[in-house]
Amino acid sequence: DVKVTQSSRYLVKRTGEKVFLECVQDMDHENMFWYRQDPGLGLRLIYFSYDVKMKEKGDIPEGYSVSREKKERFSLILESASTNQTSMYLCASSLVPDRGYTFGSGTRLTVV
Amino acid sequence: GDSVTQMEGPVTLSEEAFLTINCTYTATGYPSLFWYVQYPGEGLQLLLKATKADDKGSNKGFEATYRKETTSFHLEKGSVQVSDSAVYFCALSTGNQFYFGTGTSLTVIP
Numbered sequence: 001d002v003k004v005t006q007s008s009r010y011l012v013k014r015t016g017e018k019v020f021l022e023c024v025q026d027m028d029h030e031n032m033f034w035y036r037q038d039p040g041l042g043l044r045l046i047y048f049s050y051d052v053k054m055k056e057k058g059d060i061p062e063g064y065s066v067s068r069e070k071k072e073r074f075s076l077i078l079e080s081a082s083t084n085q086t087s088m089y090l091c092a093s094s095l096v097p098d099r100g101y102t103f104g105s106g107t108r109l110t111v112v
Numbered sequence: 113g114d115s116v117t118q119m120e121g122p123v124t125l126s127e128e129a130f131l132t133i134n135c136t137y138t139a140t141g142y143p144s145l146f147w148y149v150q151y152p153g154e155g156l157q158l159l160l161k162a163t164k165a166d167d168k169g170s171n172k173g174f175e176a177t178y179r180k181e182t183t184s185f186h187l188e189k190g191s192v193q194v195s196d197s198a199v200y201f202c203a204l205s206t207g208n209q210f211y212f213g214t215g216t217s218l219t220v221i222p
Binding site: 004006031033040041042043050090092094097098099100101102103104105106 | 144146148153154155156157158161163201205207208209210212213214215
């Protein structure tokens with residue numbers, strides 16, 4: 001089975017800190033995605049990547065950036081964390097979207 | 113544009129009750145359709161999928177049939193268990209784009 005691993009399950013950071021959320025997949029998938037999930041808002045796409053060093057903005061990229069230096073790793077960066085970025089962050093990968101996505105277990109980030 | 117609409121929750125059922133969670137879609141092409149499940153504190157897991165009209169996806173007692181004429185992909189289970197308590201997401205894929213519904217929370221009480 002494809003495994004998508006997110007480095008932290010729970011994270012608490014202070015306002016203004018630079019935060020790195022790491023995601024690694026082990027099945028050579030080209031496509032990787034970062035979502036945030038908030039009550040009543042469902043999943044919202046932040047950024048995605050179809051290849052190494054390639055990135056595309058999703059629906060809510062403001063306040064975030066990403067890095068994909070290696071195929072298996074897709075990092076989400078909060079340049080200066082704010083309290084409104086407190087959320088559950090979900091990473092996903094896919095070989096071809098028609099086959100569905102595989103999700104990591106999520107990182108629950110709290111910014112205080 | 114392409115989108116998915118699923119029934120609002122929360123849904124509360126007694127154990128062994130019949131479950132239906134409605135999902136309808138709008139798509140310009142021929143999408144693949146999915147149901148994902150999210151257990152408390154976890155990420156999303158693929159529950160079942162269907163890639164063309166009249167296909168039926170099934171897994172763990174859950175079923176959904178791809179109905180092109182009604183643009184629907186309703187999730188059903190004949191007898192729910194307490195362990196089915198989770199949030200269920202309907203989703204569609206058209207080529208490189210993937211769209212999720214807002215999720216339906218299901219609680220099954222003994």
